[in-house]
Amino acid sequence: MASKNRGNSVSLICFLFFEFHFVVITAQNTPVFACDIVKNSSMANLAFCDRSLDFKTRVDDLVKRLTLQEKIGCLVSGSQGSQRLGIPFYEWWSEALHGVSDVGVGTKFVSPVPGATSFPQVILTAASFNVTLFQTIGKVVSTEARAMHNVGLAGLTFWSPNVNIFRDPRWGRGQETPGEDPILSSKYGAAYVRGLQDRDDGDEVRLKVAACCKHYTAYDVDNWKGIERYIFNAQVSMQDLDDTFNPPFKSCVIDGNVASVMCSYNQVNGKPTCGDPYLLKGVIRGEWKLNGYIVSDCDSLDVIFYNQHFTKTPEETAALAIKSGLDLNCGSFLSKHAEDAVKKGLLEESFIDSAISNNFLTLMRLGFFDGDPRKQLYGELGPKDVCTDAHQELTREAARQGIVLLKNTPGSLPLSPTAIKSLAVIGPNADVDHTMLGNYEGKPCKYVKPLQGLTAAVATLHHPGCGNVACSSPLIDEAKKVAAAADAVVMVMGTDQSIERESLDRVNITLPGQQALLVSEVASVSRGPVILVIMSGGGMDVQFAKDNPKVTSILWVGFPGEKGGAALADVIFGCYNPSGRLPMTWYPQSYADKVAMTNMNMRPDPATGYPGRTYRFYTGPTIYEFGYGLSYSEFSHELVRAPQHVSFPLEEEHECHSSKCISLAVADQSCKNLAFDVHLKVTNVGKMGGSHTVFLFSSPPSVHNAPQKHLVGFEKVHLTAQAEGLVKFNVDVCKHLSMIDELGSRKVALGEHVLHVGNLKHSFNLNI
Numbered sequence: 001m002a003s004k005n006r007g008n009s010v011s012l013i014c015f016l017f018f019e020f021h022f023v024v025i026t027a028q029n030t031p032v033f034a035c036d037i038v039k040n041s042s043m044a045n046l047a048f049c050d051r052s053l054d055f056k057t058r059v060d061d062l063v064k065r066l067t068l069q070e071k072i073g074c075l076v077s078g079s080q081g082s083q084r085l086g087i088p089f090y091e092w093w094s095e096a097l098h099g100v101s102d103v104g105v106g107t108k109f110v111s112p113v114p115g116a117t118s119f120p121q122v123i124l125t126a127a128s129f130n131v132t133l134f135q136t137i138g139k140v141v142s143t144e145a146r147a148m149h150n151v152g153l154a155g156l157t158f159w160s161p162n163v164n165i166f167r168d169p170r171w172g173r174g175q176e177t178p179g180e181d182p183i184l185s186s187k188y189g190a191a192y193v194r195g196l197q198d199r200d201d202g203d204e205v206r207l208k209v210a211a212c213c214k215h216y217t218a219y220d221v222d223n224w225k226g227i228e229r230y231i232f233n234a235q236v237s238m239q240d241l242d243d244t245f246n247p248p249f250k251s252c253v254i255d256g257n258v259a260s261v262m263c264s265y266n267q268v269n270g271k272p273t274c275g276d277p278y279l280l281k282g283v284i285r286g287e288w289k290l291n292g293y294i295v296s297d298c299d300s301l302d303v304i305f306y307n308q309h310f311t312k313t314p315e316e317t318a319a320l321a322i323k324s325g326l327d328l329n330c331g332s333f334l335s336k337h338a339e340d341a342v343k344k345g346l347l348e349e350s351f352i353d354s355a356i357s358n359n360f361l362t363l364m365r366l367g368f369f370d371g372d373p374r375k376q377l378y379g380e381l382g383p384k385d386v387c388t389d390a391h392q393e394l395t396r397e398a399a400r401q402g403i404v405l406l407k408n409t410p411g412s413l414p415l416s417p418t419a420i421k422s423l424a425v426i427g428p429n430a431d432v433d434h435t436m437l438g439n440y441e442g443k444p445c446k447y448v449k450p451l452q453g454l455t456a457a458v459a460t461l462h463h464p465g466c467g468n469v470a471c472s473s474p475l476i477d478e479a480k481k482v483a484a485a486a487d488a489v490v491m492v493m494g495t496d497q498s499i500e501r502e503s504l505d506r507v508n509i510t511l512p513g514q515q516a517l518l519v520s521e522v523a524s525v526s527r528g529p530v531i532l533v534i535m536s537g538g539g540m541d542v543q544f545a546k547d548n549p550k551v552t553s554i555l556w557v558g559f560p561g562e563k564g565g566a567a568l569a570d571v572i573f574g575c576y577n578p579s580g581r582l583p584m585t586w587y588p589q590s591y592a593d594k595v596a597m598t599n600m601n602m603r604p605d606p607a608t609g610y611p612g613r614t615y616r617f618y619t620g621p622t623i624y625e626f627g628y629g630l631s632y633s634e635f636s637h638e639l640v641r642a643p644q645h646v647s648f649p650l651e652e653e654h655e656c657h658s659s660k661c662i663s664l665a666v667a668d669q670s671c672k673n674l675a676f677d678v679h680l681k682v683t684n685v686g687k688m689g690g691s692h693t694v695f696l697f698s699s700p701p702s703v704h705n706a707p708q709k710h711l712v713g714f715e716k717v718h719l720t721a722q723a724e725g726l727v728k729f730n731v732d733v734c735k736h737l738s739m740i741d742e743l744g745s746r747k748v749a750l751g752e753h754v755l756h757v758g759n760l761k762h763s764f765n766l767n768i
């Protein structure tokens, strides 16, 4: 998202936003809404304002009353409404990726709400592998959003979450996503959407706020060596589209009941996603049955015409997008060109009617046409409900649940706050605040920086080590002097948005500049433990630190949110036993040297030496694997129940009886309701209580270019020291063990499947 810029328009856009701030500051602190019968009692006679009627009747009534010009004004994110019908201007663009954000122009942080709770950037929250947490965060965010809406500072439609697959470690927006695995991304997306949208009164039609899953689809290149998302044509096989790129969107729509999907800037197989009737009308609305609206990225219609030159005229672009199934244009392209498209006979007005009907229906479900929101459910929420102590505690909790312990030499972590008399805190990210938020951030309530968090526990000595994260000329001697004087050293290194962000992919995946040199030099003179803390969105080649015995521990903290420093101290001093697991593979630099970021293939190609992507397909060396993460305790697994054989009850005349089938279509009748249980005993064999994520992976028979293994499910449990627990997975054969074949159909392979849990392996036969 964000404004696209051609050439040097960056500063211009910043200015525009700045001016907009002025406008809002002088506005009154009341929400926008339609059907204000207190102000104008004759509104009560309008059917679209009548709460006793069903939404469809109300929407139809409203659409019938609008002129073509008014309708077109409702196709864009700055929706004009209709003054004569008492429908105010509505700004659709608000964001809430990890807390209410002011990246979208529909949200402002000014008195009486100068900030909102800033949660960890999504990639770190995903590392918690705690679905309850994903949903709980969503719920807190929507409470703060409603509170801000009630005082006129936020909209009701939030263009979050980002569920694109983190396919390549260099992607600047990987930080916004739940990682590389389609199952984790699907669970994250559905849970976060439910947290945002679901109402406490159980009404499944009305919405607390409306979420949006973006950016559909196969969009994971921002700007890599000058190749920009605006012109990138992702060449994607049906197999990869259906088993890697689309599942999180499908889950958003089907499991999360999301109110919106956003199409991306890029093309997929030569067609812009926002102008592809197959992707929009066919899949999102047809197959998945989206109940809501499809919105473009900002302004991807402009991009289709001016950057991609995909269409001959702007009117043709407008017609293509709307006929493909687009309902709302972030930006202004349709307000300029849709009317001419109708006049030129390229677009029938009925298409516009159905687009705005989807938009209005969403607003109806949000209560926008029910009068003053302060008199509806959530009307009591206000500034007092933003940045509450409980919300700020939850962001700290989320960060500590996500932080991943990657290396820990015995005797290193946790540090004892009584034994450590002085702690050296070194590195360009040691004393940062804004960096902790990541992108799509808001204004936080109150920061706790790493240095602050650590200083609250023990006496510290601080040195930044480098001027900034680019670290071109580190102050090695000074940093060494500080380290040599301390009992232990914490080095907070990594990246910030100057290294990886929207519109900027990385080229190298090593620590930026001379950071590695600084770490090695400082470690060489340290007297005690040296804890390397990596603050970043993407994975890092830190092989040098993994191999260096003087670097005794490594922690990855993502971008940990406003309370990141407190959460880091909780983990370092053992107030919290780390339980995060990597939601993405950490590759060596050689991967970045060898693989073109633009190659979208998930599967390896032995003919070209292309190694494939993510733990499901990549077989080369890694720095740390997907799902890796240590604890201060140790956990053992024992298989209690799993099948030896599973067979399909096939009818006598089924074709697989006469000819040998290698797989069965999930669409097949016999594929319904075939399930089995896997029970595991998990024991905390260590001395400290803690949480532990049990991953159930499966390796299917190697037909149809199947993944070498894939996640079937995960379950996080808390166990006190020496305690044991039972973890149960109910495995639906056709849902959880299936894969997509070469042509894009979902199949279950027949033959030997191998289940993996930690080092445990169990094979069973799946046959007819």
Ligand SMILES: *[C@@H]1O[C@H](CO)[C@@H](O)[C@H](O)[C@H]1NC(C)=O
Binding pocket: 040, 041, 042, 043, 084, 085, 086
């Ligand atoms: C009240 O609303 C009706 C219906 O939209 C409209 O015709 C009328 O002009 C409005 N009156 C005022 C005073 O705004």
Ligand SMILES: *[C@@H]1O[C@H](CO)[C@@H](O)[C@H](O)[C@H]1NC(C)=O
Binding pocket: 507, 508
């Ligand atoms: C990537 O690393 C190589 C080798 O260290 C270096 O020459 C190059 O400048 C780096 N590129 C970027 C964009 O940092």
Ligand SMILES: *[C@@H]1O[C@H](CO)[C@@H](O)[C@H](O)[C@H]1NC(C)=O
Binding pocket: 130, 132, 133, 136, 397, 691, 692, 716, 717, 718
């Ligand atoms: C998952 O997160 C919730 C919400 O923070 C928390 O109460 C629960 O203990 C977590 N589960 C585990 C197993 O850590």
